[in-house]
Amino acid sequence: xxxxxxxxxxxxxxxxxxxxxxxxxxxxxxxxxxxxxxxxxxxxxxxxxxxxxxxxxxxxxxxxxxxxxxxxxxxxxxx
Amino acid sequence: xxxxxxxxxxxxxxxxxxxxxxxxxxxxxxxxxxxxxxxxxxxxxxxxxxxxxxxxxxxxxxxxxxxxxxxxxxxxxxxxxxxxxxxxxxxxxxxxxxxxxxxxxxxxxxxxxxxxxxxxxxxxxxxxxxxxxxxxxxxxxxxxxxxxxxxxxxxxxxxxxxxxxxxxxxxxxxxxxxxxxxxxxxxxxxxxxxxxxxxxxxxxxxxxxxxxxxxxxxxxxxxxxxxxxxxxxxxxxxxxxxxxxxxxx
Numbered sequence: 489x490x491x492x493x494x495x496x497x498x499x500x501x502x503x504x505x506x507x508x509x510x511x512x513x514x515x516x517x518x519x520x521x522x523x524x525x526x527x528x529x530x531x532x533x534x535x536x537x538x539x540x541x542x543x544x545x546x547x548x549x550x551x552x553x554x555x556x557x558x559x560x561x562x563x564x565x566x567x
Numbered sequence: 568x569x570x571x572x573x574x575x576x577x578x579x580x581x582x583x584x585x586x587x588x589x590x591x592x593x594x595x596x597x598x599x600x601x602x603x604x605x606x607x608x609x610x611x612x613x614x615x616x617x618x619x620x621x622x623x624x625x626x627x628x629x630x631x632x633x634x635x636x637x638x639x640x641x642x643x644x645x646x647x648x649x650x651x652x653x654x655x656x657x658x659x660x661x662x663x664x665x666x667x668x669x670x671x672x673x674x675x676x677x678x679x680x681x682x683x684x685x686x687x688x689x690x691x692x693x694x695x696x697x698x699x700x701x702x703x704x705x706x707x708x709x710x711x712x713x714x715x716x717x718x719x720x721x722x723x724x725x726x727x728x729x730x731x732x733x734x735x736x737x738x739x740x741x742x743x744x745x746x747x748x749x750x751x752x753x754x755x756x757x758x759x760x761x762x763x764x765x766x767x768x769x770x771x772x773x774x775x776x777x778x779x780x781x782x783x784x785x786x787x788x789x790x791x792x793x794x795x796x797x798x799x800x801x802x803x804x805x806x807x808x809x810x811x812x813x814x815x816x
Contacts, residue, residue, distance in 0.1 A: 496609050496674040499671070499673060503667040504613075506667060506670070507616050522575075525787055
């Protein structure tokens with residue numbers, strides 16, 4: 489066993505690193521987008537909660553739909 | 568504050584871990600289990616990342632074409648979104664296949680690119696063809712027309728992929744090896760195990776990223792819809808995008 493890379497080992501390492509780099513860049517872009525989406529979703533939830541606190545049933549009406557945002561929406565007149 | 572796990576769901580998280588595990592296992596098998604090829608030596612190890620990337624890319628393009636057919640038949644924008652996402656992602660995989668292929672060519676043949684080789688040139692043509700897909704979408708303002716034209720493009724280009732693949736198979740190879748043939752290829756058992764594990768891992772990775780992208784686009788569409796209902800201008804979520812406009816279910 490030697491410490492030296494096999495012949496053409498640099499190209500092999502480069503190929504796998506390129507793949508890894510592409511994957512990481514793609515995942516980083518997706519994570520940034522997901523983070524922004526989460527932030528905006530949080531803002532919307534805050535608005536809905538504020539509206540819901542002041543106006544019974546308003547939060548539920550505002551969200552509508554059947555997606556994850558709707559499931560997480562406040563139920564309105566809790567306070 | 569909603570978390571990423573809640574945004575994408577547990578199943579998608581499990582799929583992500585499965586993709587990482589299988590692809591990691593495939594690369595580990597390629598590194599430590601598969602023997603060093605007698606002719607090309609250590610540089611043949613690039614095969615286990617390059618070929619799965621290329622195969623998954625072409626399958627992704629074909630899937631984009633199939634989804635486009637479904638869109639043209641039904642008019643359901645979800646199929647258009649599927650087609651768009653598959654093509655968009657295949658393009659990224661295609662870049663990976665081209666770069667890793669070029670590195671392999673340099674290591675094995677001493678040249679970054681061989682213009683006489685039908686396999687290489689045809690793959691580049693496929694890449695350049697699909698590279699025009701997004702500019703096509705961007706250039707059309709009307710969402711209906713944008714989806715329809717993009718779908719027609721995806722169908723024609725998607726049909727070109729298998730035709731191109733068969734034509735290349737029928738052509739005389741110069742130096743690029745034919746891995747998958749009717750005789751099952753010339754791979755010995757250990758190499759075959761490593762290769763198929765990498766291929767399955769790459770396919771899982773593609774599906775995982777595809778589903779993340781789809782979930783993200785659906786969530787964004789729903790958020791826009793909620794904002795609209797709340798009376799806000801949802802300009803910050805939209806931006807300039809060529810992605811299909813979908814209505815949340």
